[in-house]
Structure formats: C-alpha cells, structure tokens
Amino acid sequence: MFDVYITKAAKYLPNEAVSNDEMEDYLGLINDTASKARRIILRNNKITNRYYAVDKNGKSTHSNAELTRNAVAQLFDENFTDQDLEVLSCGTSSPDVLAPSHAAMVHGLLKNRSVELxxxxxxxxxGMNALKYGFLSIKSGNSKNAICTGSEKVSTWLSSPKYNHEIVNLKNLEEQPIIAFKKDFLRWMLSDGAGAFLLENKPSGEISLKIEWMEAYSYAFELETCMYAGGDKLENGEIKAWSDYKPEQWLNESVFAVKQDVKILDEFILPKGVESMSDAMAKHNITADQIDYFLPHVSSNFFVEGLRKGLIEKGVDIAEEKWFMNLLRVGNVGSASIYIALEELMYSGKLKKGDRILLSVPESGRFSFAYAYLTVC
Structure with a gap:
C-alpha cells in the first residue's frame, strides 16, 4: 500500500461576495414578496457573505462544470501539468445535467488527455466520497496521482422563477400563495463554488498533507430522508420520484426544488454526527489531544455549540481554538465546503510539520457522515 498526500489545494468562488441584504437581488422575490423567513434563518446561520454564479438578472455566469474546471486549472504548473493527470474524481449535489456524469463534463472542459473518471x-x-476514490486509487497503486473536487451551482435551483408556477397554482386553488418553509429554508443557506485537491503518492512543495485514513457512515437503514430534490416526501416518509409525477406537477408543485425536513434535521444531525465521529476516532485510536486543527463542515452556525457539547459528552473535548471554520465568510457551499476550508488553512501560514487535522462532513440527505485524518509534512 502506498502513502497518499494532498500536495496542492485550490478554490474558485464566482463573482463578488454577496451580502445578506443583496441575496434577493440575485435569487429574486417569490410572488413579488420578500421572504418572511429569510432574516430568521440568516440570524441563526450567521453567514454574512456567499457567492453566486449568476448576475442580478438571474443569468448564469458559470456552470457547475466551469466552476470545477476553474478550481482544477489552478493545480497545474510546470511541475505538474494537465498531461500528467491520471484520475479525475468529482463530487457534487447539483450537476448541470442528469447525464453525462459531472466528472465527464469537467473533463470535457479541461481538454487535456484521456484519464480515469x-x-x-x-x-x-x-465531495468527501470523491476524495476517498482518489485516495484509494493511489493507496492501492492503481494510480500515482488524482485530482478530487467538490462543487456546487445551486443559485439557479433557488431562483424565484422556479417557484412561480407553484404560486400561480396555489392562487388558482384559492390557497395562500406562500411556498412551504421546507423549500424557503434552503434558499438562504446554500451558495456556489468549487474546491479541488491534487493527490500524489509522495509529498511535494513546501507543504503536503498526508491522508492517514478516511471513514464514512450512513444511517439511511434506520432514518428517513431529510434533504432531497427531484421528488417529494409522502406522509409515510417515503419519497415519490419526479418520474412518477405528471409533467405539469413538476412545475405546479416545485418537485425539483431543494427541500429539507427541518424537524428530523434537528432531531438527528448532531447525535448521529457525534456517534459517527466518536466511532471513527475509536477505530483509529485517535483522542482529542491528537487533533491540532478540527475542520467541521456545518450548514449553519446554529449547530456549532450543540456539536461541541455533544462531543464533550462523548469524551471528545476539542479545545475551541482548534476549531477552524470559514462558513460565515464564504457560505455553505455543500460538497465544496470542506475543500474550501482546508485550502484556506493549508495556505494560512499556521500549519507546521507534524500538525494533525481532522475533517468532518455531515450530510442530512439521509444522514451520512465522512471523516479524514491528515498529518502535515
């Protein structure tokens, strides 16, 4: 088995930072009315800036594939060119098209040479699953290098025109023309961007991060769906797929809108996160004092204190000064968030050889969690 190192990291955040007061200038008003939930949600998540790959007219400035390509391109230089790449592994929850795959669309923009996708x-x-594929490919000797990415382009999914048909339908039914909170909630949580890592089988440059191990956990076997798109949730908790709806229902019921069941999110995201992280650390005999930097991806600052308390109760007391987050400055960029956070830490000047870093990524889709433990070398 071969050692695996993150030798370079890059991010791409489109256009200018968007403040809280500007959000509806980009996403638009639903039913020509400002959202009543927006200020409450922003007060809880404490995000002050985020980035959108659209202009104020709602026109796209970048596709998801272009955001990813722009991050990946920064990893190439005279020492590692696009012709040296062997594996391209891309993760996202918001691909531009259902098919071909997101990685294929990114590769099509790179125009370098044939690689494994x-x-x-x-x-x-x-994003972490994409990283693990590259990690295992190099570790097994299948390849000498890989580029792994996480990226999101959700702004167009959240734009007001996507909900207009539902509002018109509600008016026709003489019901209140207000979209459900499960749909409005995520409009003020998510944003666009991409991150990329270069993985190699030997360290390179001034700083490299050795991936010691990665672990992942799913609780879908016992918990129902929490965050979803392309379907809707029935009263029994099952998801009805978009393909089982009539075409007119896709618009009238905003079937493709991103939705979240906030009730079960609050009930399970922290307990399962604490349980899985404790299990991962125990499996690899890691204690809190063996973590110099803890990078937890959290969707909202609302969860930070609860996560800290839950970990302490489990015997994992990571000092507050070891927590490294940039959520408030760059927003919740989904699968790209952990890439963007680690890129910032990697080039912050704070790291020294021997430092140990724990990455933690939860997913509320049906409650999955992923972890990586790194050593600075």
Whole structure:
C-alpha cells in the first residue's frame, strides 16, 4: 500500500461576495414578496457573505462544470501539468445535467488527455466520497496521482422563477400563495463554488498533507430522508420520484426544488454526527489531544455549540481554538465546503510539520457522515 498526500489545494468562488441584504437581488422575490423567513434563518446561520454564479438578472455566469474546471486549472504548473493527470474524481449535489456524469463534463472542459473518471453523487458527502476514490486509487497503486473536487451551482435551483408556477397554482386553488418553509429554508443557506485537491503518492512543495485514513457512515437503514430534490416526501416518509409525477406537477408543485425536513434535521444531525465521529476516532485510536486543527463542515452556525457539547459528552473535548471554520465568510457551499476550508488553512501560514487535522462532513440527505485524518509534512 502506498502513502497518499494532498500536495496542492485550490478554490474558485464566482463573482463578488454577496451580502445578506443583496441575496434577493440575485435569487429574486417569490410572488413579488420578500421572504418572511429569510432574516430568521440568516440570524441563526450567521453567514454574512456567499457567492453566486449568476448576475442580478438571474443569468448564469458559470456552470457547475466551469466552476470545477476553474478550481482544477489552478493545480497545474510546470511541475505538474494537465498531461500528467491520471484520475479525475468529482463530487457534487447539483450537476448541470442528469447525464453525462459531472466528472465527464469537467473533463470535457479541461481538454487535456484521456484519464480515469469518477463521479460522486449525493449531497455534502459527495465531495468527501470523491476524495476517498482518489485516495484509494493511489493507496492501492492503481494510480500515482488524482485530482478530487467538490462543487456546487445551486443559485439557479433557488431562483424565484422556479417557484412561480407553484404560486400561480396555489392562487388558482384559492390557497395562500406562500411556498412551504421546507423549500424557503434552503434558499438562504446554500451558495456556489468549487474546491479541488491534487493527490500524489509522495509529498511535494513546501507543504503536503498526508491522508492517514478516511471513514464514512450512513444511517439511511434506520432514518428517513431529510434533504432531497427531484421528488417529494409522502406522509409515510417515503419519497415519490419526479418520474412518477405528471409533467405539469413538476412545475405546479416545485418537485425539483431543494427541500429539507427541518424537524428530523434537528432531531438527528448532531447525535448521529457525534456517534459517527466518536466511532471513527475509536477505530483509529485517535483522542482529542491528537487533533491540532478540527475542520467541521456545518450548514449553519446554529449547530456549532450543540456539536461541541455533544462531543464533550462523548469524551471528545476539542479545545475551541482548534476549531477552524470559514462558513460565515464564504457560505455553505455543500460538497465544496470542506475543500474550501482546508485550502484556506493549508495556505494560512499556521500549519507546521507534524500538525494533525481532522475533517468532518455531515450530510442530512439521509444522514451520512465522512471523516479524514491528515498529518502535515
């Protein structure tokens, strides 16, 4: 088995940062009315800036594949060119098209040479799953290098025109023309961007991060769906797929809108996160004092204190100064968030040889969690 190192990291955040007061300038008003939930949600998540790959007219400035390509391109230089790449592994929850795969669309923009492709679909853990594919490919000796990515382009999914048919339908039915909170909630949580890592079988440059291990857990066997798109949730908790709806229902009921069951999110995201992280650390005999930097991806600052308390109760007391997050400055970029956070830490000047880093990524889709433990070398 071969050692695996993150030798370079890059991010791409489109256009200018968007403040809280500007969000509806980009996403638009639903039913020409400002959202009543927006300020409450923003007060809880505490995000102050985020990035959108659209302009104020709602016109796209970048596709998801272009965001990813722009991050990947920064990893190439005279020492590692696009002709050296062997594996491209891309994760996202918001691909531009259902098919071909997201990785294939990114590769089509790179125009370098034939490489092995992997596409990881899901929600936030898709970026970590893409990373694990590259990690295992190099570790097994299948390849000498890989580029792994996480990226999101959700702004167009959240734009007001996507909900207009539902509003008109509600008016026709003489019902209140207000979209459900499960749909409005995520409009103020998610944003666009991409991150990329270069993985190699030996360290390179001034700083490299050795991937010691990666672990992943799913609780879908016992918990129902929480975050979803392309379907709707029935009273019994099952998901009815978009293909089982009539075409007119896709618009009238905003079937493709991203939705979240906030009730079960609050009930399970922290307990299962604490349980899985404790299990991962125990499996590899890692204690809190063997973590110099803890990078938890959280969708909202609302969960930070609860996560800290839950970990302490489990005997995992990570000092507050070891927590490294950039959620408030760059927003919740889903599968790209952990890439963007680690890129910032990697080039912050704070790291020294021997430092140990724990990455933690939860996914509320049906409650999955992924972890990686790194050593600075």
């Amino acid at each position: 992997n596409s990881s679909m899901g929600i936030c853990c898709s």
